[in-house]
Amino acid sequence: MLELLRRQATEVAPLLLGAVVRVGDVAVRLTEVEAYMGEGDPGSHAFRGLGKRNAVMYGPPGHLYTYFTYGMHTCANVVCMPEGVASGILLRAGEVIEGADLARERRTTSRKPADLAQGPARLAVALGIRLDDAGDNLESGRVRLELPQSRAPFSAGPRTGVAGEGGSNSYPWRLWIPGEPSVSPYRPAVKRKRS
DNA sequence: GTCGAGATTATCT
DNA sequence: GATAATCTCGACC
Numbered sequence: 620m621l622e623l624l625r626r627q628a629t630e631v632a633p634l635l636l637g638a639v640v641r642v643g644d645v646a647v648r649l650t651e652v653e654a655y656m657g658e659g660d661p662g663s664h665a666f667r668g669l670g671k672r673n674a675v676m677y678g679p680p681g682h683l684y685t686y687f688t689y690g691m692h693t694c695a696n697v698v699c700m701p702e703g704v705a706s707g708i709l710l711r712a713g714e715v716i717e718g719a720d721l722a723r724e725r726r727t728t729s730r731k732p733a734d735l736a737q738g739p740a741r742l743a744v745a746l747g748i749r750l751d752d753a754g755d756n757l758e759s760g761r762v763r764l765e766l767p768q769s770r771a772p773f774s775a776g777p778r779t780g781v782a783g784e785g786g787s788n789s790y791p792w793r794l795w796i797p798g799e800p801s802v803s804p805y806r807p808a809v810k811r812k813r814s
Numbered sequence: 815g816t817c818g819a820g821a822t823t824a825t826c827t
Numbered sequence: 828g829a830t831a832a833t834c835t836c837g838a839c840c
Contacts, residue, residue: 653832655832662832663832664832667826670825670826671824671825671826672824672825672826686824686825686831686832687823687824687825687831688823688824688825688831688832688833689821689822689823689831689833689834690821690822690823690824690831690833691821691822691823691833691834692822692831692833692834694832694833696832709832711832728834728835728836738833738834739832739833740833740834741833741834750824778832
């Protein structure tokens with residue numbers, strides 16, 4: 620598996636669609652992911668170079684990169700590219716296929732099954748992924764990744780909610796499996812107001 | 815049903 | 828002190 624994850628994010632991302640992420644008794648089949656290149660990608664956390672937060676992304680592939688954002692949300696990524704090169708894939712959404720009862724318990728605001736892991740932060744909550752799971756080995760750690768037997772069909776579009784204007788968001792690096800109810804609706808812009 | 819603003823804190827400047 | 832790879836809730840149609 621590590622050989623497959625050693626390539627650049629845009630090549631690895633299609634392989635993750637249909638993959639299963641398992642944490643304890645809860646398993647999620649990924650239906651939506653987003654590729655982030657390293658220091659050359661303005662939307663990436665690695666754009667400004669190595670820091671405490673993104674150190675894991677510079678590490679070896681096949682590990683879990685988590686980050687905290689908007690003061691209350693945790694998101695999970697899969698690190699790819701060899702050690703020393705920052706690159707990762709954000710797990711945006713998925714379908715809970717095991718442990719739905721437990722996932723529902725964690726996601727008390729969810730009303731329909733499709734909402735359980737519809738969005739990066741929701742997916743992390745449903746799986747019980749926390750900030751301190753960063754750096755976990757996806758083959759032997761608490762968080763496991765199982766690649767699918769065959770590649771799923773997918774569509775591509777612009778990434779959502781990334782920082783930067785115009786051009787930085789023009790790459791079609793958001794991939795999803797068409798027709799899946801758990802795929803989050805596209806949000807073209809994020810209105811940001813500061814008080 | 816859709817749309818828009820507020821929440822809340824680790825990390826970086 | 829400002830920012831952020833988001834979610835939720837309340838207002839309105």
